[in-house]
Amino acid sequence: MTTTKTYDYIVIGAGSAGLSFSALMERKGFSVALIEAHSLPGGCSSYFERDGYIFDAGATTLSGLKSNRPIANLIKDLDLKLELTAIDPGIVSILKNKIIHRYKNPMKWNEELIRVFPKIQHEKFWTKVSELEHSGWSLTQDFKNIPLRSFSTLPSFFNSKFFSAIKSLPNLFKSVGAELNDLAINDPDYLAMIKEMLFITAQNNELNDTPLLMGAMGLAYPEDTFYATGGMKAFANALASKCSNIFYRNEVRQILPINNGRDGFQVLTNKQMLQGKKLISTIPIWNHEILFDDKKVKSFFQKYPAPQPDECWSAFMIYLTVPVDYNRDSLYYQIHTDAIPHCGTHSFFVSLSHPKDEVRSINGRQVVTISTHTRSKEWLKLDRVDYENKKDETSEFILNYLKKAFNITDSDLQNVMTGTPKTFIKYTHRNSGLVGGIPHSLKRSPLDFLIAKSPLENFYMLGDTQFPGQGIAAVILGAQNLENYLTN
Numbered sequence: 244m245t246t247t248k249t250y251d252y253i254v255i256g257a258g259s260a261g262l263s264f265s266a267l268m269e270r271k272g273f274s275v276a277l278i279e280a281h282s283l284p285g286g287c288s289s290y291f292e293r294d295g296y297i298f299d300a301g302a303t304t305l306s307g308l309k310s311n312r313p314i315a316n317l318i319k320d321l322d323l324k325l326e327l328t329a330i331d332p333g334i335v336s337i338l339k340n341k342i343i344h345r346y347k348n349p350m351k352w353n354e355e356l357i358r359v360f361p362k363i364q365h366e367k368f369w370t371k372v373s374e375l376e377h378s379g380w381s382l383t384q385d386f387k388n389i390p391l392r393s394f395s396t397l398p399s400f401f402n403s404k405f406f407s408a409i410k411s412l413p414n415l416f417k418s419v420g421a422e423l424n425d426l427a428i429n430d431p432d433y434l435a436m437i438k439e440m441l442f443i444t445a446q447n448n449e450l451n452d453t454p455l456l457m458g459a460m461g462l463a464y465p466e467d468t469f470y471a472t473g474g475m476k477a478f479a480n481a482l483a484s485k486c487s488n489i490f491y492r493n494e495v496r497q498i499l500p501i502n503n504g505r506d507g508f509q510v511l512t513n514k515q516m517l518q519g520k521k522l523i524s525t526i527p528i529w530n531h532e533i534l535f536d537d538k539k540v541k542s543f544f545q546k547y548p549a550p551q552p553d554e555c556w557s558a559f560m561i562y563l564t565v566p567v568d569y570n571r572d573s574l575y576y577q578i579h580t581d582a583i584p585h586c587g588t589h590s591f592f593v594s595l596s597h598p599k600d601e602v603r604s605i606n607g608r609q610v611v612t613i614s615t616h617t618r619s620k621e622w623l624k625l626d627r628v629d630y631e632n633k634k635d636e637t638s639e640f641i642l643n644y645l646k647k648a649f650n651i652t653d654s655d656l657q658n659v660m661t662g663t664p665k666t667f668i669k670y671t672h673r674n675s676g677l678v679g680g681i682p683h684s685l686k687r688s689p690l691d692f693l694i695a696k697s698p699l700e701n702f703y704m705l706g707d708t709q710f711p712g713q714g715i716a717a718v719i720l721g722a723q724n725l726e727n728y729l730t731n
């Protein structure tokens with residue numbers, strides 16, 4: 244259980260945050276040990292293989308590839324070999340009695356909105372979305388010292404971009420709902436479209452509780468959607484190929500700071516002890532308390548307990564294959580429904596493998612990942628029979644909508660599997676299977692986003708329960724900002 248090597252960095256978790264940070268630091272010449280409990284890279288954006296098909300386990304879309312956005316920068320900096328296809332429309336929303344295509348081009352999107360909702364004055368709302376999205380990214384990208392890790396970096400905020408960035412801050416305190424109300428937009432179908440889009444991006448389906456700034460970033464997300472040939476497997480493995488020392492099937496059980504972290508850390512896994520000068524953890528903040536013995540550190544983490552069941556979401560998943568159809572408008576659909584059993588949600592998200600992806604769309608079939616939000620409490624502590632019955636009921640309900648939307652029959656659906664919060668506990672070690680990050684909410688203080696938390700020297704946290712938010716692009720940006728902080 245001992246090791247003599249001391250790494251410059253030990254990184255816990257080979258999800259998008261841990262992989263990106265490790266690869267960036269190795270590129271700078273540091274030695275990095277990346278510890279992962281699962282046998283594959285990717286975390287919530289991982290994959291699995293069944294019957295020869297490669298399924299995306301959680302995340303399916305890459306957004307943040309416009310010039311100078313986080314994923315674009317990461318691909319360039321690490322010279323990642325990926326075949327990426329822009330998907331336009333980035334999402335097709337199938338509402339109860341309307342279908343709307345979210346085109347990338349603002350003029351085309353405006354024409355589509357006018358076609359589907361001719362009576363609504365959209366332009367002001369979407370112009371504001373576009374402006375705020377731009378300032379949201381600028382805020383997090385131009386100010387590379389966000390979140391604030393030390394007061395010595397404070398002067399770096401007062402650069403030429405400060406005053407234009409600060410103008411957008413009031414939109415942290417105004418809701419998307421309030422903005423729509425001010426613009427007298429109250430068509431129920433229109434509000435439902437926006438609400439469900441926000442659900443998959445800002446993790447909040449309450450228009451009156453979603454801050455406008457984050458809401459705008461979420462609503463602009465489908466403008467910039469890309470498909471990676473080979474799916475999330477290709478993305479995770481491209482990053483993993485840049486990390487020399489990944490220790491899979493190593494679950495971190497204990498962290499021993501040496502002299503409060505000043506002299507580094509010993510990290511004990513189920514298989515070995517690793518030693519590092521600095522420690523980066525990408526697991527959820529509320530999973531840390533049990534890893535430390537020190538009372539002061541424990542009491543720090545007690546301030547960040549796991550969210551109450553109603554504060555954070557988990558996901559219900561269906562994985563399947565369908566016959567290849569080259570005539571579909573997009574690879575990504577949001578299908579609106581009545582309340583989904585045991586989820587309470589009113590839509591589900593469908594992602595298909597690209598029909599021309601020779602790695603995933605094989606045997607004349609496309610691989611499909613379906614996800615909807617659910618509460619963990621619905622799925623935990625059930626006996627086997629109840630659990631299976633609930634899964635079947637939810638799955639049947641969703642698949643009935645899918646068949647109708649895609650005009651396919653039962654016999655077209657093959658290789659069907661389901662996943663619940665229990666599946667996420669098993670594969671991502673997330674407490675109660677809480678995935679997708681903390682919802683953006685007016686109830687959450689903006690300071691939670693702006694000031695980095697750490698109880699020890701040389702110990703930093705990343706990932707989607709930390710600033711800057713959730714989603715692959717956001718956790719990558721967190722890794723890039725931390726790399727910048729530690730190396731400049």
Ligand SMILES: Cc1cc2nc3c(=O)[nH]c(=O)nc-3n(C[C@H](O)[C@H](O)[C@H](O)COP(=O)(O)OP(=O)(O)OC[C@H]3O[C@@H](n4cnc5c(N)ncnc54)[C@H](O)[C@@H]3O)c2cc1C
Nearest residue numbers: 256258259260280286287301302303304495706707714715
């Ligand atoms: C269903 C679903 C769909 C999504 N869709 C999208 C999408 O289309 N696009 C998008 O951008 N985002 C999407 N997201 C969000 C995105 O996947 C996550 O925000 C992001 O992947 C989180 O990355 P992370 O590195 O912070 O955490 P994780 O991916 O959770 O990585 C943490 C890693 O730490 C490991 N770990 C945990 N505990 C330990 C331990 N004790 N020891 C060692 N290792 C440990 C886990 O196994 C995991 O691999 C989706 C999420 C879900 C759940």
